[in-house]
Amino acid sequence: MAGVIDWSMAGQVARGVAGLQPAGDRAPFEAVAEPAAESERLVTAYTGLVPRSPLPAPEAVDRSQWIEANLASLSGVLEPVAGRLGSRLGPVGGAAGKLLALEAGAISGFLAGRVLGQYEFAPLEPDGPARLLFVTPNLGHAVTTLEADADQLLRWVALHETTHALQFGAVPWLREHLAELIGEMLSALDVDPRGLLRLPDPTDLRGLVERVRRDGLAFLAVGPERRHLLEGAQAFMALIEGYAEHVMDAVGAGLLTDLDAMRAAMTRRRTERSGLLRVLEKLIGMDLKLRQYEQGKRFCDAVVAEGGIEALNRAWATPASLPSFAELDDPAGWLARTERPQLGRGAA
Numbered sequence: 001m002a003g004v005i006d007w008s009m010a011g012q013v014a015r016g017v018a019g020l021q022p023a024g025d026r027a028p029f030e031a032v033a034e035p036a037a038e039s040e041r042l043v044t045a046y047t048g049l050v051p052r053s054p055l056p057a058p059e060a061v062d063r064s065q066w067i068e069a070n071l072a073s074l075s076g077v078l079e080p081v082a083g084r085l086g087s088r089l090g091p092v093g094g095a096a097g098k099l100l101a102l103e104a105g106a107i108s109g110f111l112a113g114r115v116l117g118q119y120e121f122a123p124l125e126p127d128g129p130a131r132l133l134f135v136t137p138n139l140g141h142a143v144t145t146l147e148a149d150a151d152q153l154l155r156w157v158a159l160h161e162t163t164h165a166l167q168f169g170a171v172p173w174l175r176e177h178l179a180e181l182i183g184e185m186l187s188a189l190d191v192d193p194r195g196l197l198r199l200p201d202p203t204d205l206r207g208l209v210e211r212v213r214r215d216g217l218a219f220l221a222v223g224p225e226r227r228h229l230l231e232g233a234q235a236f237m238a239l240i241e242g243y244a245e246h247v248m249d250a251v252g253a254g255l256l257t258d259l260d261a262m263r264a265a266m267t268r269r270r271t272e273r274s275g276l277l278r279v280l281e282k283l284i285g286m287d288l289k290l291r292q293y294e295q296g297k298r299f300c301d302a303v304v305a306e307g308g309i310e311a312l313n314r315a316w317a318t319p320a321s322l323p324s325f326a327e328l329d330d331p332a333g334w335l336a337r338t339e340r341p342q343l344g345r346g347a348a
Contacts, residue, residue, distance in 0.1 A: 242296020
């Protein structure tokens with residue numbers, strides 16, 4: 001991965017950070033083929049989502065393997081921004097590349113100790129290969145901290161990640177739409193360090209803190225005049241995540257012996273963070289991810305309660321059918337906007 005950013009350094013930093021985090025026994029989570037196949041069958045039966053080609057084979061990976069996959073995807077997203085930053089900084093652009101490598105490595109290393117499973121692909125390459133990954137040392141650690149049954153935890157994670165695989169595998173325009181969203185945001189980013197924060201009053205530190213607390217750093221980088229771009233991306237991700245969360249509950253009710261306990265344990269794992277970890281999560285946007293789970297699930301649950309899974313699948317008809325940022329809090333309004341003659345299951 002040659003470019004402005006030193007990806008070799010990023011990998012070294014990521015592996016070092018990941019190694020500082022506790023790991024668990026990998027052995028109970030090495031056999032992932034059967035839970036993934038079961039999840040595909042059950043999720044397809046409930047949602048009607050049928051992939052246009054076989055889903056990627058599930059892989060049990062360690063943290064180093066996940067880091068390698070994650071950095072490969074990050075390179076396609078960050079290199080264009082790094083190139084623009086380097087051209088503005090001139091001779092010191094190389095130092096900026098190393099700083100970005102340190103940041104990308106630290107974030108990837110932190111996530112490498114947290115991620116349980118992931119449907120992975122290069123977000124700017126709609127036709128590129130995808131992978132279905134299960135991070136076994138993290139599953140081993142989570143099963144202990146959550147006091148969960150190993151088989152139940154693996155099937156729970158398989159439901160979530162397989163739902164994502166079916167979303168992107170069954171809806172032909174979804175990956176291309178995501179690439180367009182990311183491309184628009186990258187083009188909107190102001191990479192001039194002098195203008196990055198765009199504070200009306202440079203001395204208004206309280207205002208800066210409040211904006212970061214409320215919106216995260218991404219909104220500051222994009223700027224208020226192009227806020228709609230980030231809101232559109234957040235609405236898209238909230239639907240993607242909320243749909244998977246809804247499916248996990250709907251399908252998991254007949255699969256997991258104690259769904260409520262598993263849901264409660266996973267919610268605690270997502271929210272019980274404090275101190276430095278909470279600051280880090282705010283900086284890298286993981287707090288937005290938590291809100292995406294919650295807001296998206298509320299929207300999907302409400303739509304299905306009113307019109308069934310067929311109504312929710314209207315979202316996959318065209319990009320124009322996706323809920324807007326405001327519609328996430330107005331599922332009835334979205335249902336009214338997208339109402340049309342009912343299509344057969346799997347029509348998305």
